[in-house]
Every structure is written in C-alpha cells, then in structure tokens.
Amino acid sequence: MTHPLFDLTGRVAIVSGAASGMGRVTSLALAEAGADIVLLDINESGAQATAQEIEEMGRRALPINCDISDAEQIRAMYGQVDSEMGRVDVLANIAGEGLRTDPIELTEDQIQQVMQNLVVGRYICTQEAAKRMMTRGRGSIFSIVSIAGITALGRGHIAYSMAMGAVAAMTRELSTELSSLGVRVNAIVCAQIMNQDLEVRIAADPNLGASYLRGLPIGRMGHPDDIKGPAIFLASDASGWMTGALIPLDGGNLAKNASGTHPGMPVAVPN
Numbered sequence: 001m002t003h004p005l006f007d008l009t010g011r012v013a014i015v016s017g018a019a020s021g022m023g024r025v026t027s028l029a030l031a032e033a034g035a036d037i038v039l040l041d042i043n044e045s046g047a048q049a050t051a052q053e054i055e056e057m058g059r060r061a062l063p064i065n066c067d068i069s070d071a072e073q074i075r076a077m078y079g080q081v082d083s084e085m086g087r088v089d090v091l092a093n094i095a096g097e098g099l100r101t102d103p104i105e106l107t108e109d110q111i112q113q114v115m116q117n118l119v120v121g122r123y124i125c126t127q128e129a130a131k132r133m134m135t136r137g138r139g140s141i142f143s144i145v146s147i148a149g150i151t152a153l154g155r156g157h158i159a160y161s162m163a164m165g166a167v168a169a170m171t172r173e174l175s176t177e178l179s180s181l182g183v184r185v186n187a188i189v190c191a192q193i194m195n196q197d198l199e200v201r202i203a204a205d206p207n208l209g210a211s212y213l214r215g216l217p218i219g220r221m222g223h224p225d226d227i228k229g230p231a232i233f234l235a236s237d238a239s240g241w242m243t244g245a246l247i248p249l250d251g252g253n254l255a256k257n258a259s260g261t262h263p264g265m266p267v268a269v270p271n
Contacts, residue, residue: 009034017095019046029228036060068121091129093143098160118163137182175244191250193222217252
C-alpha cells in the first residue's frame with residue numbers, strides 16, 4: 001500500500017530533459033505517483049515516446065519542444081501550460097548541457113554557453129514556476145546538481161563545475177526567499193549516473209570506470225532509475241518541511257575521504 005503522503009494525484013509537474021535519461025525516468029516516476037506531466041525537450045520524438053508511456057498509465061502528458069537555454073521559449077512554454085494544464089505544482093530542472101575542456105583553453109563564449117544552459121535557463125524556469133506556485137501558496141521545485149558543483153573532478157570539468165556550483169547556490173538562495181511563500185526549493189546531488197555519453201567515455205578509457213568506482217563505496221555506478229525515489233519524495237508532501245536541501249544521490253561519494261578505502265575498491269592502475 002502506498003502512503004498517501006507520496007500521492008501526486010491531481011498535480012501537474014514540469015520536467016525538463018524528459019526525452020531520455022534521468023529526465024525520462026523522473027517523468028515516469030511522477031506519473032506513476034499520480035501526476036500529469038509536461039515534458040520539455042528538444043528531442044521531439046523522445047519526448048513523444050515518454051508521453052505515450054505516461055498516457056498508457058492514464059495520466060495526461062503534454063510534450064513541448066523547448067530549449068531551456070532560451071528564455072523566450074521558456075516563457076512561451078509556460079503560457080502553453082497555463083492554457084492547457086491550468087496549474088504548476090512541481091518543477092524538475094534536469095536538462096542542461098555542459099562541456100569539458102582544458103581550463104587554460106576555455107573561452108569566455110564557452111563559459112557563457114554552459115552558464116546559459118545550466119544556470120540561466122534553469123533560473124528562468126524556476127522563476128516562472130514560482131510565480132504560479134505563489135498564487136496557490138504551495139509548490140515544489142528541485143534541480144539536478146552534479147557532485148562537480150560540490151567537490152572538484154578535474155578532467156576539464158571547470159565550466160560545468162562552475163555552473164553546478166551556481167545551481168547549488170541558487171537552490172539555497174531561492175529556498176530562503178520563497179519558502180515562506182509556500183514554494184519549496186531543493187536539489188539532488190548526483191555522482192556518476194550512467195548515460196550514453198558516460199558509456200562512450202568509459203568504453204574509450206576503461207581506467208575511467210575503475211576511477212569512478214574507487215570513489216563509490218556502494219560498489220556500482222548509478223542508474224537513471226535511482227532518481228525515482230528522491231524525485232517522488234521531493235515532489236510530494238512527504239518532504240513538506242524540507243527546503244534548501246542538497247540531497248546526495250551519489251553512492252557514498254561525498255561521504256568518502258579522497259584517501260579512504262572501501263571493501264572491493266578497484267586497485268589504481270599506475271600511469
């Protein structure tokens with residue numbers, strides 16, 4: 001029996017990056033808990049496929065082609081949501097592209113590109129959602145933050161890490177500003193969760209996979225399905241007195257000291 005605190009029946013959730021990976025899984029999880037879903041992505045066919053799965057559950061699904069780095073597209077999307085769904089109860093900020101490059105070669109344009117994708121676009125999405133949630137006196141917003149925004153990864157992650165650190169700060173600041181108005185703002189801090197890009201990188205450099213596992217006491221890489229529980233929790237009344245939290249979804253990565261060891265940890269291969 002599902003506890004009623006986790007029931008999202010009658011609520012509308014907006015999820016960015018809904019065509020694949022954690023965005024797709026989050027969309028399906030919130031629908032499984034009862035929500036109707038607005039699916040944002042530039043991958044139209046992928047968003048439509050996710051929408052079909054949601055509709056087969058008996059929920060409403062509204063796929064919208066929206067580039068979350070474009071403020072005008074975001075505002076137009078919210079206008080469509082207003083007219084077709086009539087409310088916004090949950091926002092999940094998941095989409096956003098980063099890049100990796102040598103910090104000595106990183107350009108201003110590249111920094112601005114990553115900030116626009118991961119920070120500015122998410123801020124506009126959050127701002128527009130908050131305006132609507134405040135009129136109802138309730139709502140939940142959560143974002144994905146990489147552990148790169150909390151601790152350094154190296155390997156050319158500088159622009160991505162700067163942006164993720166900004167999203168963490170945005171989460172804390174907006175929770176302080178908005179929570180008394182009924183809008184809770186939290187984040188899920190993710191370590192290495194498998195996706196297509198990560199699979200390609202590990203296939204090209206097997207030592208990279210072992211390097212990740214040395215930092216994961218739980219003994220495995222993350223899977224997109226691992227976000228289901230935290231997403232439902234943050235979207236629902238089960239987290240009703242939680243705001244400004246950065247919740248680790250990291251297999252123990254942040255808890256472990258860099259020089260620590262754990263049972264089964266892969267042996268480092270000398271360079």
